[in-house]
Amino acid sequence: MNVWSYVSGLNLVTVLIALVFGISVLQGLLRGATSSAKRLALMVTEGAATLLGLFLSWELTEWASPQVQLWLASRTLSIPPAELGFWEQLYYTGVTGLRDFSLLRFALLFVIDYGLIKQLLYRLIDPFVDSWLSEPAPPGRQRTAPSFLSSLVGGVIGAVTGAGRSLLMIALLFILTTLLPQTPMTSYIGASELYRKGATEVIRPVTGDFIEQRLPVFTRQVEEEFASILQRKYEVVDAHIPGNIADAAKEITAKGRNDEEKAKLLYQWVGTRVKYDWEKVRLYEEQRIWKEQTPEETFATKAGVCIDFSRLYAVMARSIGLDVKVVTGLGYDGRGGYGPHAWNEVYLAEDQKWVPLDSTWVASGGNWFNPPNFQETHIKEV
Template sequence: MSDIEWLQPTFPVNLVTVVLIIIVLVSVLQGATRGATGSAQRFMQFAAEGAATVVSVIVAWKLAAVLSPVVEEWLKSRQIVYPDEELGLFRQMYYTFVTGIRDFPLLRVGTVFVLAYTACKAILLRLWLFIAYGAGLMGKSPAGGGGRSWMSSGVGGAIGTLIGCGRALLVIACLFVYTALFPESPFTRYVQASTLYAEGAARVVEPAGGELLQQRLPVFAKAVEQEFSQILQRKYEVIDARIPSDIAEAAKQITAGKETDEAKARALYQWVGTRVQYDYDKVEQYEQKRIWKEQTPEDTFATKLGVCIDYSRLYAVMARAVGLDVKVVTGLGSDGRGGYGPHAWNEVFLADNNEWVPLDATWVSSGSNWFNPQGFDKTHIRDA
């Protein structure tokens, strides 16, 4: 049974339709309670907020497009490097975020957009309030409801209906975005079964840009997913920026005489995979007692014990010590029985071939080749 199938026998009426009706009815009730004057003021405020939102989105989008290259160039000119020392949590977050803005275009555009949108909307709303109060449009509405006439309540209810319809359309627009991103999900089918949603989407959202959203949103979401995965890996570059001298010396000895990037990368892959032993006690401690023993690449190098993330972090530090560009990748790895579990591995850049290739030093003990084999992505699924 899917996540939403249980709703249908329990609630014979579509809940999306019910929620949209409730939104409108509550707004009508609020309008009738406020009366004509209070509802008119609330409607002007609602319209002003809507207009400010639209204008702020347009302005912020334009500013993000203009300022993003400027921010990128400025951050590159700062020549930010990770300190060769152990970093605390907040410094790790700082370097991950700042270098992420520098290197990842969607994160940079998104950050500039959010800042510009927030500033623009705050300015516009304050300007509106200044004008509204100056013109007497936002004075106090009559207190209490005992002396309010039926006509005033009726007008207020009518205005509340307009506000309620506007709120319902906002909800429909949000649901439309969800259905565009996840067209095959059970919840999408449930949403689309709502007659009110279907009417609002067909008559308002789609004519206002729905077709563009349906075409572009999935592509944009995929790009965001890929970039977010890269940002997740950046943290290991930050926390493992310091290369201990004993690890650097070992890496140089292991790769001595190796002329190509691939030869160096393979030598380190073989060394880490055969020298480090899998720490089953660490896994048992976590699975049974939820105790996680965090360890640095230096700990792994010294003890020659670790789990997949420890293999991967040690490999990355050793690879960087000999000038290789390398990433720690997290995700899911095949358990060999048709299932998957949390796993970590590496990707290394081979300048000779101008390509990134995957490798899994943890699985060297299996006896198979896990340095850029065919079908690697069938047994390894990146985090997203």
Template structure:
């Protein structure tokens, strides 16, 4: 077994080291506890796993059952984000409540977590005393384990250690499945002990479910998380300063339709705001992100794509347009894509959402609902 510690001839694989140490430490604990103590511990661990499985199943059913009623109840409250400055706790409240109301996966996740914590604790309150009395009636406490008892305890502890190691392998297997291109994934897969546990135990148990379903679920979660981030901006920017509102009214006074107003604002934001390369450099070189509000962007006339988009959204809302801040990837002109933000605005006359990118206005070309917009912009949600 110890030859599995090595990847090649000389390199120690610490995943294998960790798995072996888990078994060794568990065996030592078993020797110290003795046969009865190890048996009690193993029994408690097995029942803990069973309780977790039951709690997960019941929480899943509970969340499925109450998700729709909770959505309907929150919708009936007609929660409106106040158009005023709010403290952080209030911003968090409106973001969370409206996200639970509007985003199905997020709502299910919150309900599942709450149900799981309550059900699991309730099961422990009921099972623990019963299990403890049952175990004590069968195994007396040993003041000093005999040699045979210690050896038996060590054997039981080794079984416990193998089970713990398999749980670690299962967690690593999920990580490798979700992030196969990540650097740690290659190192994990280089462990022969991991490969043995994954291929001979985890893989046959899960089949191809994780490979097929988990990545799909993960993408759906990422998309919904992106929408929740957009909701955060809606909450943060619900308050429209008077000077920005007045500017938007002035800019759009010649516009007769929603499309004309939206395009006038697109040209104004795109031509008045200068791209802040210093902000980009600060983040890329020092990982310092300078957060700014639409009012900051309006005052300084500087910002990056998210700042252009948030300012546009605030100005558009102030003249009655329905608008979104969209995040995703934008073409970098060198054959690749990078993080980017832009807007979508709803045209009531034609009953459609159209995209626009005020950040790219100064780069040339028309980025107000062009036919090739989706060729250069990939939205996350």
């Protein structure tokens, strides 16, 4: 019972780190000095090749990314105002995304560069590594077990190899806990004595503030850009502006003297003319049946849910020359919680800024066109 209590109380992270180290030592003992030394040299060689590949890829991508952006910008690519097929939607989403989103462009080019450079490096070193690692047995003789001294030296080399593998594992866990600090998993990992020792005495001094301070910032930037890429799909899917919607938008905003007045007129019209489709919500919540509808269908039926309000508003706004986004995230549900929601942001040229608006909530009362407390009830998806 005492043994079981001890085993059940062990931290699995500690166990895994110890296993990685122990298995490496055992492999060294079984392989002997020569084979273990070669394996260690192979690991170091592959590690060096990987680091060199990453460095060269980074440098190449830093040079190539602006060149690709300039080339794509020079193509003056615009989404045609017509109904697009699936592959056309995918093409315009991808190409305009590469042009407009720097992190996406850099990431894609980096992956391509790294793949090519790593293949080149491995083609250069593989012949030498293969010939060096090959251990043909003498003719007529079988391989013999290593001597005691060879096993002992192999075990020491295995310990060095195991330490390297364990530190790599700790480094990956360190990155994970940095990106997800407020989770039970992070607390559990931090409870491992071996992890804390490796992270505190090796990983943190080596990496400085890069992982703990810069990586979370970079990750948030990636999340924000990814959300923008997802929102770009509505610009592509809804690129076609039906004539009746364009005519209606022009008539609705005829008295608007600037972008803000036109945007408000559309906000009021969509919010008061389109009714919330509770039946669509019920079908989804009870039967998981989602009825996708186009802005043209929303305009015709005058019914929809938040994403339909937002897509219709975006199409109408674009038809009169306004820059507009469909934004997804969480909206306050009035009961102390938040649920999936969609709204818009429109650019006011005279003020040179984007402002939020929620035409879905017009029927609930209050002002939802750029109110001061908008961010308290609407949380952007990032």
